[in-house]
Amino acid sequence: MDTEIFENIESEVQSYARSFPVVFDKAQGSYLYDEEGNRYLDFLAGAGTLNYGHNNPVLKEVLLEYIQNDKIVHGLDMHTVAKRDFLEALDEYILKPREMDHVVQFTGPTGTNAVEAALKIARNIKGRENIISFTNGFHGVSLGALSTTGNSHHRGVAGVTMGGVSVMPYDGYLGDAFDTTEYLDKVLCDSSSGVDHPAAVIVETVQGEGGINAASFEWLRNLERVCRKHDMLLILDDIQAGCGRTGTFFSFDNVGIKPDIITLSKSLSGYGLPFAVVLLKPELDQWKPGEHNGTFRGHNLAFATAAKALAHFWSDDTFAKEVQKKGDLITERFRDIAGAYEDHWFYLNGRGMMQGLVCRDGQLAEEITKAAFRRKLVIETSGADDQVIKTLCPLTVSEDELNEAMDILKESVAEVMKDRIKRGDAHSVSSLAG
Numbered sequence: 001m002d003t004e005i006f007e008n009i010e011s012e013v014q015s016y017a018r019s020f021p022v023v024f025d026k027a028q029g030s031y032l033y034d035e036e037g038n039r040y041l042d043f044l045a046g047a048g049t050l051n052y053g054h055n056n057p058v059l060k061e062v063l064l065e066y067i068q069n070d071k072i073v074h075g076l077d078m079h080t081v082a083k084r085d086f087l088e089a090l091d092e093y094i095l096k097p098r099e100m101d102h103v104v105q106f107t108g109p110t111g112t113n114a115v116e117a118a119l120k121i122a123r124n125i126k127g128r129e130n131i132i133s134f135t136n137g138f139h140g141v142s143l144g145a146l147s148t149t150g151n152s153h154h155r156g157v158a159g160v161t162m163g164g165v166s167v168m169p170y171d172g173y174l175g176d177a178f179d180t181t182e183y184l185d186k187v188l189c190d191s192s193s194g195v196d197h198p199a200a201v202i203v204e205t206v207q208g209e210g211g212i213n214a215a216s217f218e219w220l221r222n223l224e225r226v227c228r229k230h231d232m233l234l235i236l237d238d239i240q241a242g243c244g245r246t247g248t249f250f251s252f253d254n255v256g257i258k259p260d261i262i263t264l265s266k267s268l269s270g271y272g273l274p275f276a277v278v279l280l281k282p283e284l285d286q287w288k289p290g291e292h293n294g295t296f297r298g299h300n301l302a303f304a305t306a307a308k309a310l311a312h313f314w315s316d317d318t319f320a321k322e323v324q325k326k327g328d329l330i331t332e333r334f335r336d337i338a339g340a341y342e343d344h345w346f347y348l349n350g351r352g353m354m355q356g357l358v359c360r361d362g363q364l365a366e367e368i369t370k371a372a373f374r375r376k377l378v379i380e381t382s383g384a385d386d387q388v389i390k391t392l393c394p395l396t397v398s399e400d401e402l403n404e405a406m407d408i409l410k411e412s413v414a415e416v417m418k419d420r421i422k423r424g425d426a427h428s429v430s431s432l433a434g
């Protein structure tokens, strides 16, 4: 395959292309095809952007008709029929059934821009700079969002001081016995803790890039309580965990919390088109016209596919139930894979169809995903040391496809582990010896 032009003139900043060094051409459902016609199961799926699969036929039809009829593609933030249809669908299928009265802000079409808007409005409303974010959190790489992101690989290149954020331990960071919201509460009660009174807390219910760590529902409820007690806004970043990934439309649907601000992007358009929104409790909508603007706020092609995706998948709980069932299958298959080895090699984390097989080290995870790619499974790693193999397959994946992918993963683990065990587990012996 001809990759010369990518090597010659594309920036070194490319990343996923390095893990999967072929030239992809077509895609349908759960499959990617390279230009030679080889077929790959796609368990990365746009890092959670293709929850309804590649080129979903239902959404494709809407898009083709939209373009065919010369409907508005770009309209700045002017009223369009497509925008009205999207807002009506969001209200009918998502907000009203949950008794949510949030208003919808269209931001620039990336997740990080939605996060910027959320942080900006929170700081302005509360008149305070500090924001609480969590260890292993990921909220994007533009400067404001980056300052709430944990990953040193991303932070290291900021080039400026990133202030205004205090990082607190996420659920489980100090072991299962310790509820880290108690620590947060303690430092906020203590006038000498050195932590300035924050405007808001920003949190993911399951940390997508940070290693598929899932916060318990109890921890999230306690976090909300701490927010209320200390007059801080709760910003829930549902960019990756939302749109059904964890088994419900919002990842916090069954938690029993009411976030003040919610960010959504990735799978919201349904078709992989760039699109992001911020949902704000009405009293927080204190924007003045155009204060947070952007040329591509609310793209009309994305409105069209997003409205259809909400109507098609979320008008009742059929789809959510399928996701939960497939999530259970992933857990079962991961347990089977991990169970074949001694405890210290692998464990499981995540929720719904956002699950991770945590490997003892990043090297092991990389060898496994490489072995999987040789068997034509596209699957990525996440976490501080890239030690977590994460499933982000389309939620529309069939059980057969899911089992096929898990078979490939199992074979890949077996291949790599055979080698590891043969080497006499040298890694752990040398690291224990210091």
Ligand SMILES: *Cc1c(COP(=O)(O)O)cnc(C)c1O
Pocket (backbone or CB within 6 Å): 109, 110, 111, 112, 113, 115, 138, 139, 140, 141, 204, 208, 209, 237, 238, 239, 240, 241, 265, 266
């Ligand atoms: C991907 C992601 C973002 C950033 O979105 P971009 O579109 O890459 O800017 C923010 N928050 C979470 C939780 C994400 O997964």
